Amino acid sequence: xxxxxxxxxxxxxxxEKIPHFRSVxxxxxxxxxxxxxxxxxxxxxxxxxxxxFKGTKNRSAxxxxxxxxxxxxxxxxxxxKECTCYYSNVIDEHLPRAIDVLSxxxxxxxxxxxxxxxxxxxxxxxxxxYEDSPEDLAHDLLVEALVGRHPLANSILGSQExxxxxxxxxxxxxxxxxxxxxxxxxxxxxxxDEGQLMDLLETFFGNxxxxxxxxxxxxxxxxxxxxxxxxxxxxxxxxxxxCIGYPGVPLGQDDVYPLMIFNNLLGGGMSSRLFQNIRExxxxxxxxxxxPSFYTCGGxxxxxxxxxxxxxxxxxxxxxxxxxxxxxxxxxxxxxxxxKQQLKGNYILGLESSSSRMNAIGRAELLLGVVxxxxxxxAKIEDITMxxxxxxxxxxxxxxxxxxxxxxxENVLDGTSYSGS
Numbered sequence: 100x101x102x103x104x105x106x107x108x109x110x111x112x113x114x115e116k117i118p119h120f121r122s123v124x125x126x127x128x129x130x131x132x133x134x135x136x137x138x139x140x141x142x143x144x145x146x147x148x149x150x151x152f153k154g155t156k157n158r159s160a161x162x163x164x165x166x167x168x169x170x171x172x173x174x175x176x177x178x179x180k181e182c183t184c185y186y187s188n189v190i191d192e193h194l195p196r197a198i199d200v201l202s203x204x205x206x207x208x209x210x211x212x213x214x215x216x217x218x219x220x221x222x223x224x225x226x227x228x229y230e231d232s233p234e235d236l237a238h239d240l241l242v243e244a245l246v247g248r249h250p251l252a253n254s255i256l257g258s259q260e261x262x263x264x265x266x267x268x269x270x271x272x273x274x275x276x277x278x279x280x281x282x283x284x285x286x287x288x289x290x291x292d293e294g295q296l297m298d299l300l301e302t303f304f305g306n307x308x309x310x311x312x313x314x315x316x317x318x319x320x321x322x323x324x325x326x327x328x329x330x331x332x333x334x335x336x337x338x339x340x341x342c343i344g345y346p347g348v349p350l351g352q353d354d355v356y357p358l359m360i361f362n363n364l365l366g367g368g369m370s371s372r373l374f375q376n377i378r379e380x381x382x383x384x385x386x387x388x389x390x391p392s393f394y395t396c397g398g399x400x401x402x403x404x405x406x407x408x409x410x411x412x413x414x415x416x417x418x419x420x421x422x423x424x425x426x427x428x429x430x431x432x433x434x435x436x437x438x439k440q441q442l443k444g445n446y447i448l449g450l451e452s453s454s455s456r457m458n459a460i461g462r463a464e465l466l467l468g469v470v471x472x473x474x475x476x477x478a479k480i481e482d483i484t485m486x487x488x489x490x491x492x493x494x495x496x497x498x499x500x501x502x503x504x505x506x507x508x509e510n511v512l513d514g515t516s517y518s519g520s
Contacts, residue, residue: 101460101470104297106305109281113464114296115288115456123194123289124457126186127201128465131277133253134180134320134394141250142257143273145178146222146265151185152176153214155207158200160214166200174200178255181394182465188454191290195299202303205278212267219262226256233340234405236332237506241342241401244330244502246323251394279309286461289453320396322349329503331510339507340405343418345495347391347398351467356442356479357487358391358400358495363438364430365389365421366402370437372425373402377417383410387418395466400495411511415503422496435485443480447473 104112133141153160167174172189174197185204187197229235243252285304287296325346348354359367366373366389377387387404404414449455450473463470471479505512 101472102293103464106280106300108305108308109279109283110300110304110307111284111464112297112300113284113286113460113470114291114293115460116291116293117289117453117456120290120453121191122188122453123191123197123287123291124186124188124453125194125197125201125285125287126184126457126461127205128182128184128284128286128461129278130181130282130465131183132179132181133255133257134250134396135277136250136253138248138250138253139261140257141253141255142222142261143265143269144183144277145255145257146218146262147270147273147278148176148178148183148185149218149222150210150215150270151204151208153218154209154211155203156209157203157207163200163204166196170196172197180251180253180255182462184458184461186454186457194291194296198299198303202307206304206307208274210267210270210274215265215267215270219265222256222262223259226259226262229256233334233336233338233506234403236334237340237342237504238401238403240330240332240504240506241344241502242399244328244504245325245344245346245399245500246397247326247328249323250320251323251397251399275309276311279311280304280307281310284461284465286457286464288456288460323397325397325500327498327500327502329505329512331505331513333508334506336507337407338405339408339411339505339509339511341403341411341415341512342504343402343415344502344504345400345497346500347400347495348393348491349398350393350395351469353479354487354491354494355391355393355398357483357491358398359442360435360438360480360483361430361488361492361495362389362391362400363441364434365425367438368441372421372434373404373418376421377404377414381417383414383417387414408507408509408511411505411507412515415512415515426493426496429489430485432485435488439480439483443477446476446480 102114131144170193172193174187176185185201189197246252348358365371373387378384384404384406389402392399402418406414460470
């Protein structure tokens with residue numbers, strides 16, 4: 100059962116007590132991500148995430164790491180397009196230490212200029228590593244092909260030029276505008292004493308008093324204007340990496356469930372149509388997969404495959420044939436049932452740890468302000484019909500808004516048009 104609280108300074112708190120666990124996970128979430136920045140500054144939330152581990156008024160970077168290692172706990176963070184989360188997973192008896200360390204990082208970070216310069220090198224290496232991954236480049240290129248310069252296409256890591264130009268003043272300015280109590284959610288899942296938890300949160304976060312007129316959140320980014328574009332990026336690699344994409348469904352809408360069921364039967368697993376046809380039956384690829392992406396301002400539906408250049412045209416044709424077959428002939432009852440059971444099973448198995456539950460409730464509270472219970476989610480999945488799946492599939496798979504991204508030595512699909520097919 101979820102419980103909601105709000106600290107006097109505006110921080111929202113959502114909890115799920117799971118008494119039979121011996122672990123507890125806590126996450127501190129901010130509505131800060133590349134989606135809320137302009138194109139030139141989109142790497143700022145990610146760099147800030149790195150810097151908060153680099154020392155506070157009370158702890159050095161080494162002491163931050165040692166504080167959690169000493170009790171066998173985990174301390175980490177991630178930056179996504181719509182949020183940044185700092186989190187810790189610990190045995191229940193060490194929850195006070197986890198809250199202490201997280202609050203210290205967020206409220207008392209030094210942002211030492213010497214550490215800023217050192218961390219630039221780390222992030223620049225991360226950018227180079229990312230650019231060496233043609234699969235990642237293809238997915239980013241597809242978003243650009245679908246939405247152009249909309250913030251959804253902003254880079255989470257940012258550009259090398261942006262990183263090199265950073266200084267402490269810019270980081271402090273960002274924190275003053277975005278890392279605010281009213282932009283924060285604290286989510287806790289696992290075994291804890293409710294009274295002790297609230298006392299700890301008041302002790303370590305309650306005196307954090309920052310306000311700004313720059314609060315961001317749901318509704319602050321307009322929906323993208325989707326377009327049908329084909330983009331190619333040259334890279335000296337043996338394979339070509341292909342992404343085909345369509346506008347999807349925004350986060351929070353009930354149509355996310357039929358779209359996820361459709362994804363499972365089209366390309367979401369080893370029994371899916373695309374995997375069985377293109378990999379298992381014809382042996383043309385090692386990897387072929389589809390997946391939906393959900394954001395508050397819009398959504399994407401992506402099909403990805405990698406193969407040698409001589410087979411790219413055949414693979415693209417087979418993907419389009421499968422899509423046309425679905426739209427013309429519909430889906431079968433057995434594959435629909437399998438895809439629905441797969442979605443239910445994946446969802447339930449994903450709730451088997453305190454960290455996954457903390458992530459689920461924190462993200463939902465931050466981005467939507469609504470957290471559905473597992474029973475509510477399973478009921479919604481169970482209520483989906485084959486007609487619902489076909490309605491959403493036909494809505495999403497529109498050739499008028501289909502985009503293609505290709506990364507490799509040669510634009511092997513140059514001159515090929517699938518629009519109107």
